[in-house]
Amino acid sequence: MKYSGFRVIREALTGHRGWGPAWRDPEPKDQYDIIVVGGGGHGLATAHYLSSVYRELSVVVLEKSWIGSGNVGRNTTLVRSNYMLAENTKFYGMSLKLWENLEQDLNYNAMVSQRGILALHHDDGGRDAQLRLANTMRMAGGDGEMLDVDQIRKLYPGLDFNNPLFPITGGFIHRRGGTARHDAVTWGYARAADRRGVDIIQNCEVTGFRIENGKCIGVETTRGFIGGKKTGVAVAGRSSQLMAKAGLRLPIESHVLQAFVTEGLKPLLPGVVTYGAGHFYISQSDKGGLVFGGDLDAYNSYAQRGNIAVLDSVLEGGLSLLPIMSRARLLRSWGGIMDMSMDGSPIIDKTHIDGLYFNGGWCYGGFKATPASGMCFAHLLSTDQPHENAAGFRLDRFRRGYVIDENGVGPTPNLH
Numbered sequence: 001m002k003y004s005g006f007r008v009i010r011e012a013l014t015g016h017r018g019w020g021p022a023w024r025d026p027e028p029k030d031q032y033d034i035i036v037v038g039g040g041g042h043g044l045a046t047a048h049y050l051s052s053v054y055r056e057l058s059v060v061v062l063e064k065s066w067i068g069s070g071n072v073g074r075n076t077t078l079v080r081s082n083y084m085l086a087e088n089t090k091f092y093g094m095s096l097k098l099w100e101n102l103e104q105d106l107n108y109n110a111m112v113s114q115r116g117i118l119a120l121h122h123d124d125g126g127r128d129a130q131l132r133l134a135n136t137m138r139m140a141g142g143d144g145e146m147l148d149v150d151q152i153r154k155l156y157p158g159l160d161f162n163n164p165l166f167p168i169t170g171g172f173i174h175r176r177g178g179t180a181r182h183d184a185v186t187w188g189y190a191r192a193a194d195r196r197g198v199d200i201i202q203n204c205e206v207t208g209f210r211i212e213n214g215k216c217i218g219v220e221t222t223r224g225f226i227g228g229k230k231t232g233v234a235v236a237g238r239s240s241q242l243m244a245k246a247g248l249r250l251p252i253e254s255h256v257l258q259a260f261v262t263e264g265l266k267p268l269l270p271g272v273v274t275y276g277a278g279h280f281y282i283s284q285s286d287k288g289g290l291v292f293g294g295d296l297d298a299y300n301s302y303a304q305r306g307n308i309a310v311l312d313s314v315l316e317g318g319l320s321l322l323p324i325m326s327r328a329r330l331l332r333s334w335g336g337i338m339d340m341s342m343d344g345s346p347i348i349d350k351t352h353i354d355g356l357y358f359n360g361g362w363c364y365g366g367f368k369a370t371p372a373s374g375m376c377f378a379h380l381l382s383t384d385q386p387h388e389n390a391a392g393f394r395l396d397r398f399r400r401g402y403v404i405d406e407n408g409v410g411p412t413p414n415l416h
């Protein structure tokens with residue numbers, strides 16, 4: 001069924017009896033050309049582009065839980081492309097272009113909203129760094145614009161401009177950045193892939209790989225063996241655990257990242273704001289809740305839940321930036337397992353095992369990467385060649401010393 005305004009009106013007039021399930025619930029077949037492990041944003045996007053752009057006819061997505069149960073349904077929904085290094089600039093630039101046309105491509109309302117992302121600075125050093133970033137982005141064809149205090153005051157009058165420790169001295173706005181509704185992105189990709197014949201199998205955990213003579217010929221699952229000529233793994237926070245079953249030790253650590261949302265408030269924040277003096281960022285959802293987050297837990301964990309210490313430090317940053325937040329009631333908090341790579345950049349590559357491919361290391365920022373990651377992983381799986389916009393994201397770059405370290409902080413995941 002194609003979704004349209006006409007369809008919505010027709011269903012409204014006929015008691016909504018015409019809507020069908022958005023995707024099928026098929027039984028797994030014995031054999032596929034391509035197996036995608038992980039029904040998160042990246043796995044589903046990969047399946048969509050495999051079927052729509054690369055015309056692959058035999059594709060399955062295996063998800064251990066329900067689709068969207070992982071980080072794609074837990075993030076704070078920011079979409080942006082404000083990077084300095086060439087590899088990231090072209091990859092995230094491609095992603096932002098795909099976001100801009102996503103709803104037409106998927107025939108699904110993913111609520112992509114380019115409401116702008118404002119990064120604040122609080123001293124001359126911060127201003128110079130932002131100016132350099134803005135210029136680099138503009139030279140690469142992106143958008144970046146410096147704002148002075150008066151311009152920011154008009155947009156965000158509620159911020160504490162005269163904080164004695166961290167007064168706001170200006171900022172940098174990335175107007176094409178913004179938010180997208182994360183669940184809708186999951187459902188939109190799933191529906192589009194399903195319509196082209198991709199089997200999406202939920203409650204099917206991959207427990208191992210069947211490797212014969214150096215070639216991966218399929219996966220062991222909780223629903224039996226499923227054969228595949230090629231297997232692409234996109235399991236985000238579970239990357240190290242799962243790839244260890246194929247004998248790979250990845251340059252990835254797993255940490256919990258938390259997010260928080262308040263009760264619904266009247267419109268207060270027109271876009272996204274990031275604090276320059278601490279790790280804190282905030283936006284307002286379409287339902288009115290303030291959605292915010294900050295640092296990840298510094299230690300390794302697969303807990304998928306939060307803790308009070310991080311809540312405390314995130315709120316310290318939030319209240320010093322937006323004091324009126326103290327009057328709002330916190331509604332919910334949650335955590336997701338982040339696949340933190342050692343240089344803060346992702347990996348989309350073949351492994352040394354024939355037929356086994358890997359996509360991961362997305363750190364805090366894999367939601368905005370979803371469309372480009374899906375397209376580039378699909379390209380690799382279908383053609384066996386890296387996509388030109390992801391050619392730098394190789395697994396062996398850590399051995400070669402060619403790291404892509406945007407923040408220049410080295411192998412310290414909690415600083416990326």
Ligand SMILES: Cc1cc2nc3c(=O)[nH]c(=O)nc-3n(C[C@H](O)[C@H](O)[C@H](O)COP(=O)(O)OP(=O)(O)OC[C@H]3O[C@@H](n4cnc5c(N)ncnc54)[C@H](O)[C@@H]3O)c2cc1C
Nearest residue numbers: 038040041042064070071072076078206336365366367368
């Ligand atoms: C609190 C929080 C805030 C964030 N904010 C942002 C943000 O604002 N902007 C941004 O760009 N990014 C953000 N991120 C990061 C982003 O959400 C992730 O980088 C991205 O979603 C990861 O890719 P994914 O969607 O494929 O992961 P997931 O949705 O986690 O998908 C992986 C899937 O693999 C499945 N799986 C795992 N093991 C197996 C197995 N053995 N067999 C089968 N299936 C398996 C999991 O169940 C899961 O569904 C945030 C993350 C969190 C937690």
